[in-house]
Amino acid sequence: MAKAFVIDVSLCSGCYNCQLACKDEHAGNEWMPYAKPQPEIGQFWMKVNDHVCGTIPKVKIHYIPRLCNHCDRPVCMEACGAGAVYKRDDALVIIDPAKCTGCGKCAEACPYDVIYKNESEGIYQKCTGCAHLLDNGYKLPRCAEACPTDALRFGEESDLQDLIEGADVLKPETGLRPRVYYRNIPGKFIAGTVYDPVEKEVVIGAKCRLVSGGKVYHARTDEYGDFWFTDLAVGLYDLTIEAPGFDYKVFKDIRTRECVNLGDIPLERKED
Numbered sequence: 001m002a003k004a005f006v007i008d009v010s011l012c013s014g015c016y017n018c019q020l021a022c023k024d025e026h027a028g029n030e031w032m033p034y035a036k037p038q039p040e041i042g043q044f045w046m047k048v049n050d051h052v053c054g055t056i057p058k059v060k061i062h063y064i065p066r067l068c069n070h071c072d073r074p075v076c077m078e079a080c081g082a083g084a085v086y087k088r089d090d091a092l093v094i095i096d097p098a099k100c101t102g103c104g105k106c107a108e109a110c111p112y113d114v115i116y117k118n119e120s121e122g123i124y125q126k127c128t129g130c131a132h133l134l135d136n137g138y139k140l141p142r143c144a145e146a147c148p149t150d151a152l153r154f155g156e157e158s159d160l161q162d163l164i165e166g167a168d169v170l171k172p173e174t175g176l177r178p179r180v181y182y183r184n185i186p187g188k189f190i191a192g193t194v195y196d197p198v199e200k201e202v203v204i205g206a207k208c209r210l211v212s213g214g215k216v217y218h219a220r221t222d223e224y225g226d227f228w229f230t231d232l233a234v235g236l237y238d239l240t241i242e243a244p245g246f247d248y249k250v251f252k253d254i255r256t257r258e259c260v261n262l263g264d265i266p267l268e269r270k271e272d
């Protein structure tokens with residue numbers, strides 16, 4: 001009966017309900033044996049991070065809710081010399097507040113930055129999976145219950161298999177086997193606006209061809225002269241723009257470590 005979280009980034013509206021619900025459940029409330037109260041300020045066991053890509057006016061934003069991954073190889077547990085970190089039968093990873101000595105080795109070991117120091121209690125804390133609720137018959141932790149778009153799902157891993165298939169985990173290179181899965185994390189984009197500087201009008205229907213490592217992508221400029229190539233991997237791309245009556249425009253080695261707005265692109269008219 002192993003639990004898992006699945007977060008569909010394409011459904012997340014960035015409403016922060018999950019972050020607020022977690023705070024409401026844990027700040028000022030003691031849920032022993034799993035958690036002492038979360039401080040009012042300075043930490044969020046569920047934290048919604050916004051990611052802004054591109055530059056005005058070609059900007060896209062998405063949100064990544066982040067929490068403890070309840071890893072199947074919890075290095076926080078391996079690092080704790082006090083035996084305070086344990087994994088429950090349902091796969092949730094807990095820091096026992098009664099055993100935590102406040103040494104911070106778990107936080108140093110975790111590559112996900114999801115463990116926080118509670119200065120007043122002298123202990124380290126993180127998401128408990130709302131184990132106190134699950135033990136009392138609730139099906140969902142507060143964060144998942146509060147999500148209005150079903151972007152944040154929680155349940156038996158076996159019931160969520162369809163959603164987990166093809167999903168990503170954060171920092172897979174750590175090899176910790178996270179149990180928080182992410183769907184539809186957007187890739188990078190290359191975008192721009194094509195125009196005719198003589199007529200001072202956008203060029204509609206220009207053919208845009210993007211090439212990278214043998215892969216070819218096609219797009220056309222829309223009624224605003226805009227083209228978009230979305231969900232691109234990080235890499236180097238060559239772009240060719242072509243429209244009747246104009247010379248080709250070529251961009252070499254566009255790097256997509258970040259999203260790229262090529263801005264307003266003038267096309268030169270062909271000489272007669």
Ligand code: SF4
Pocket residue numbers: 067068069070071073074075076077093109110111112113114115126176
């Ligand atoms: S995300 Fe960090 S704190 Fe959570 S189980 Fe994995 S290693 Fe431990």
Ligand code: SF4
Pocket residue numbers: 021022023025026045046067126127128129130141142143144
């Ligand atoms: S499962 Fe509970 S403790 Fe964990 S992020 Fe959600 S509300 Fe917070």
Ligand code: SF4
Pocket residue numbers: 011012013014015016017018019048063065146147148149150151152
């Ligand atoms: S409650 Fe749901 S939609 Fe709102 S920020 Fe959290 S995951 Fe996204």
